[in-house]
Amino acid sequence: MAPVTPARRATGSGGRLGRVARAGLAGVTGAGVSALAQFLLVVIVTRTFSAEQAGTFFTAVALALMVAGIAKLDAGNGLIFFVARAKTYDYRGISGYVRAAVTPGAVLSTVAGVVLYPQLGPLALALPLMVVTDILLAATRGFGSMRTTVLLDGMLLPVAQLALVAVVAAAALPYPQETLAGAWAAPYLVVAALAALSLRRRVPRTPYLPGTARDLWRHTAPRSAASAIQALFQRLDIVIVALLAGPAQAAIYTAATRFKVVGQLASQGLAQAAQPRLVRALAEGDLPRARELYQVTTMWLVLLTWPVWLGYALLAPWLLRIFGTGYDEALPVALVLAGTMMVATACGMVDVVLISAGHTSASLANLVAAVAVTVLLDLALIPAHGALGAAMGWSGGVLVKNLLPLWQIHQRYGLRPFGRHSLTALRFRSWATA
Template identity: 65%
Template sequence: MVTLTPPRLSGLARGGLAGVAGAGIGAAAQFGVVVLVVRGAGQEVAGAFFAATALCLMAAGILRLDAGSGLIYFIARSRPFGYRCTSGYVRAALVPVGALSLAAGATALSVSPDPTVLVLAAALPVLVCADVVVAASRGFGAMRPTVLLDGVLQPVGQLLLVSAVVLAGAESVPLLAAAWALPSLPVLLLSALWLRRRLPRGPYLPGTAHDLWRYTWPRSMAAAIQAVFQRLDIVIVAVLAGPAEAAVYTAATRFKVVGQLVNQGLTQAVQPRLVRALAEGDLARARELYQSTTMWLTLLTWPLWLCYAALAPWLLGLFGDGYASGVPVALVLAATMMLATACGMVDVVLTAAGHTGPSLAVLAAAIAVTLTLDALLIPACGASGAALGWAGGMLVKNLLPLWLIHRRYGLRPFGVHSRAALRTWRAR
């Protein structure tokens, strides 16, 4: 029987638990923002605010070109060589990403006179670059910048500033948007300072940008699709069913951020290790990482989803009158996320192995399914139709790559390492 080596597991467990801790704080803060806005500003203002920030996050997801994942891949692979040339990769990633986000923000500023658009357009380059720089720190195997800055500082700062706006009685979408965007600035500054201190000084070698973007361009397209996939449903509900229905849908689905952030916390810890294992051809180590993290995800999130399904009427009542209609959305969400969690980090495994093209195809299929179901169901069913469309896309997004990694590498989400992870979990 294959057993886990305690030192290797403990390092992954510490990183994973740190990521989950930061994710938990971030999820609680984001949930608090939603409660404050919907209760303090009303459904119309809340729906407009959620739609605007969803559009901003979609734009940021497209403009960052998934450069952060590319940096993690190349920085993690350069560890045996003392992280040489990593400063060149960082420059090759940040220059085009920064230029594109500045151009997009300037275009929005020049085209739209809407105050909310002006606020979010000004914040867009900061949001994009902060995400890339924080991601680069994980390539060095460090979780502290991600946990403290991305997991704590940004969401808690958003909660405090949005609270100040709501308590001041300023029911203004531009002010709420400014409060939501401002914490990304200290995140960018502090993460850039951390990274600068650790980047080795060295020349910019020819071919660095070519190597980075040859790997990353399929992920750039996939990240754009993923950004749309995650938040397009809110915008579509606002367009097809109105801002009030969008507020109900956002409230009912906001709890999914808990599971997503737990998944993100573990992914941030395991991704560099998976890259190294697959680059070295260590399939046994990759299987160990995949099955262990799948078990941890299941143990951490399934109780949450079961509780959410059972307590949905009460939890949605926290948002105020009129939100109980989101209970069917909550039930669809809980069932879908439980199934997705049981598949494990399938897309992370696929991209860590270098298969960015198939990952892109999977995401394109998922969003096509979502858009088709949304167009058919939202006009008749409102928020519940959007939930079913999202669920259909999620099934494609998880089951298809699960089949691919099983076919190519014989990997399964559960196995002997799942039992070992369960024993480790109980021991802790």
């Protein structure tokens, strides 16, 4: 066998990073389309309906997404773990893992939909579809492919929601809350069916292997609780604003913080591409490879998102007027958002690294701390400061959520978000075409 020379190592490294770059670029492209569609949806709703009606709709959507985030039990990430670690090309037994992952979430979300129908209306009917879609799309990423997630979740779903909500707004139909909710929820039926079809083509149906469900949920259970807390962390602020300050303040807060989805989706796009590779690298004890992936993706996040946050901070007085009269009072919220997201982005995918290394319990503890900080600050600040108080509470939670795992992965593995691999991230063009 020929010796592995430095040149060959570099070529191998470039090839690996090239694959991550292409997958990450696909994820970020989908994130960009999704972010734009969600932004335009908020603009349409805020400019067509009153602040109270818009706030009520945004609160219901936030509650539905929060419940779906809890009900999915993080089964998708569990599937990624087992698919990415599969040693055979026939993926024998993976279909059993898919069934073991989907069933509890589907049952739990159905029960939640029945209980919450009086509050959510048509959104309650979509809860099982939202959960099943998320799990099936995650399973396709376990094979190292981003295509299905980008096309369905990043493009088809948000664009279809935008189109249907725009039709409802233009038609001025009666009962706007019910029709808006139905328009937003309807595309999940198509996306769920297409996700199931895509996964069926990849996974041969094989006999169920004894112990499959036990293996899956032994690994996933700690992350199930963490996923539920993460869902609360992402959406609870809008619900608390509506409860403590009213739906009008909830609409203002939603509009001003709509840009945070840009950073979240960009991070999610890169994380979805890098996570299977991080799992393999850390499972094999290949710290140099894990360090390279972490530092390169962190630099990509900074390069992609910092211009957005700086631009938003500078242009917020004019951008907020897009949402309509009265929304320009949210300028302080926009500034808090921009500064916080720049710090969070500079930490990189710290929680993904922690989870990929198998430290799901530590990730859970970090999320509990972040939610506790958020809720305490919200309760203290929202009654007096409304949307700004919610932004400050969210900011405190985000900082805790990122800085704690940053310290932990540095202590355990000596990993840092920036280092000698950061500058190599600038060779993105050559990797993307490798």
